Amino acid sequence: TSYILMYTISNCQRNTLFISCGALTMGTNTLSAQQTRFVSGKVVDPYGLPVAGIRVALWGTQDTLVTFTDPAGHYLFEDLARFRDYYLHLSVPNPVPNGLDGRDVLLLTDYLSNRLNWPLSLRFAADLDWTTRVTTFDLFGLINQVFAGLPSSFDDWRFVNLYRQPIPGYHSSDPLLRDSVFPIHRLQHHIENLDFEVIRIGDLDQSADPR
8 A cells, every 4th residue: 555545444442532543445545535634653662662652732723633642552533624734743642751861871971982874763853952953052951950859941742744645735854743743744645644743852771751
């Protein structure tokens, strides 16, 4: 299957909070397929495991639509008007500070000393001051959080866009979501597999748990 086609969700079990889905199959939307579209995807942790309970909000309708990822990490918004701008916002409800310790400080020190070939998500996690570069200022900030207990000036959790298909008006070369908001300009097609990886800022040994 391709990323942008007309789909329906089959084998779904629905309740008031979650939609637990099986296979994604080709077809048409159940409600006015020619006039509405859907947006769906999932949220995973740095190990690729699904994360349930992530709050996903969609702006652009008369009322903000809100859902939470199901046990498989999936979310779904249906019956969306075509050719309208939408904004997808992700957040960790009631985040509990965890995952930052001396091991993260040692890893960041090693990275700055040896310029290790880290994956993109780790470089984002190390960029505490959000300058797009990892510097000694990030190390000082991490030391202050771990050993002095100083709060971060930035969001504790960020989301990395794993979606690989172009969307008009969106520059996919910047996969880190600013303010955890993903813009969808003039929605034309169903969007499936709009997936994200959630990372804890400063958590370089990937021990934090957003659940």
